[in-house]
Amino acid sequence: ELLFSLFGALAQYERALTRERVMAGLAAAKRRGRQGGRPPMIDAETLERITAALDGGASKASVCRTFKVPRSTLLGTLARIGWAAPRKV
Template sequence: MLVGYMRVSKVDGSQTTDLQRDALLAVGTDPESLYEDKASGKKEDRPQLAACLKALRHGDTLVVWKLDRLGRDLRHLVNVVHDLTERGIGLKVLTGQGAAIDTTTASGKLVFGIFAALAEFERELISERTIAGLAAARARGRNGGRPYKMTPAKLRLAMASMGRPETKVSDLCTELGITRQTLYRHVSPTGELRPEGEGLLARSYRPRSV
């Protein structure tokens, strides 16, 4: 089954999803399986996206008009598609720069593989900048402040950084503002998610109760 997701950024009525809806219906998306958010693509907490991802089943395909309707953050996009792939769910982009993406086909998987490689490269750059920034801060006698709880964004950075030979756990914890115990409750030394980390990411996609 084809399940559609639509999004506009403004909530003042100046933007509509009519064009997206028409395009999704034209390719055979089930009219009863259309989800719509009015929120910035940079926000991961989008109730209808969470509901859409939860409703998808093995063998379904998530259809979006443009890739930026799903999100504007490359790492978030890669994580979403990775989760869908693990569940046996495809992604199809109808137009725009991501129109070649259709993870139900071999060529589409190859294109998204390139996106994933770029996201990994971006994570490595962030990790390198984090290490360099910590070294510069220590040289000036500055240390981290009060520890805060783990968040989805911090967790993804921890996953990218852990397991890299040059990453020092103490430095990473200082940069993220968490304790070593908090880090290891969510991520293994090799960067793999632990149950508490999986739960945190799962909750980040869960729709809020009204």
């Protein structure tokens, strides 16, 4: 039982060291300008065209078909940038 406790303590210590090294590496990469994460599926130029089409009255379904973008991706991207549909009067 003492041996198991010792191995457990060593494993926790090793895990803490690994976590420290990973966090330091991520911080260094961030300082170098590395953003990390998955690249966006819709680039800035396409996003401008999409929002212009939506502001012009196009439906989200037609925009998805035109730009060959999945609906979930479109909705997620619009939510991320804070786009709100124009109000109909």
